[in-house]
Amino acid sequence: MKHSKVALTAFLLLIAMIAIGTVSAADTSTDNTITASGTGSVIGTPDRAQISLAVETENYDVKVAQVENAARMTQVMDALKAAGIPEDALKTTGYNIYPVYEESKSLIEPKIKAYRVTNTLTVTLHDVSRTGEVIDIGIANGINQANSIQFLLSDEQNQVLRTEALKEATERAGSDAQTVASVLGVTITGVKSVDIGAGYSPVRYQNYAMADVASATVSTPIQPGDITVTATVTVTYLIA
Numbered sequence: 001m002k003h004s005k006v007a008l009t010a011f012l013l014l015i016a017m018i019a020i021g022t023v024s025a026a027d028t029s030t031d032n033t034i035t036a037s038g039t040g041s042v043i044g045t046p047d048r049a050q051i052s053l054a055v056e057t058e059n060y061d062v063k064v065a066q067v068e069n070a071a072r073m074t075q076v077m078d079a080l081k082a083a084g085i086p087e088d089a090l091k092t093t094g095y096n097i098y099p100v101y102e103e104s105k106s107l108i109e110p111k112i113k114a115y116r117v118t119n120t121l122t123v124t125l126h127d128v129s130r131t132g133e134v135i136d137i138g139i140a141n142g143i144n145q146a147n148s149i150q151f152l153l154s155d156e157q158n159q160v161l162r163t164e165a166l167k168e169a170t171e172r173a174g175s176d177a178q179t180v181a182s183v184l185g186v187t188i189t190g191v192k193s194v195d196i197g198a199g200y201s202p203v204r205y206q207n208y209a210m211a212d213v214a215s216a217t218v219s220t221p222i223q224p225g226d227i228t229v230t231a232t233v234t235v236t237y238l239i240a
Helices: 002-028 062-082 128-140 155-184 210-214
Strands: 033-044 048-059 090-101 112-125 145-152 188-200 203-206 227-239
Touching: 033 155, 048 062, 048 090, 048 128, 062 090, 062 112, 062 128, 112 128, 128 145, 155 188, 155 227
Parallel strands: none
Antiparallel strands: 033 227, 048 112, 048 145, 090 112, 145 203, 188 227
């Protein structure tokens, strides 16, 4: 019985401590606050480009298709390196072999008429002005499939633009909060919490016309366009 009373007393003390803790935590939620959000946008020029090119070959003998594909892609990569593109800027980002079937309306399983081999190369440039040149070199040396061009920001450039956008967003949130506080007749005394977010979307050209590029008599003109970095800041201000 004595042990039961001790256990009951301990249990009641525990409940009391939890209750006290709950009240204390609840007290902090009674702060008077104003929450405001601001958005900032900064326009910048891309300083990175990624070009996705591919060699596609087809032959009834899969080994022949593979050998031909490898020879043409090797020629492309050698030509790009000879033009001053660093080897570490050239990455194989896809390699596929699949059968091509004869068209047939019968219920019999169609026959394989050839094997298609596709080898995809992604070229990363630190000088976006060479984008058209890289495409031309690729096509002149065996590229026959153009997948995409993507213009990006380097980490350094992204950080510079992100910082500017965050400053603009913070200033707008602060201005809105100050306006509301003035109208309400209260004073902002501090900051309780801040949430931030920022990012950008690369400029992307998908599946550009291969026929137009291949038939061009002058260097392929590629304009990267601009990139907008956007930031959002949500601030909860303490007021009195």
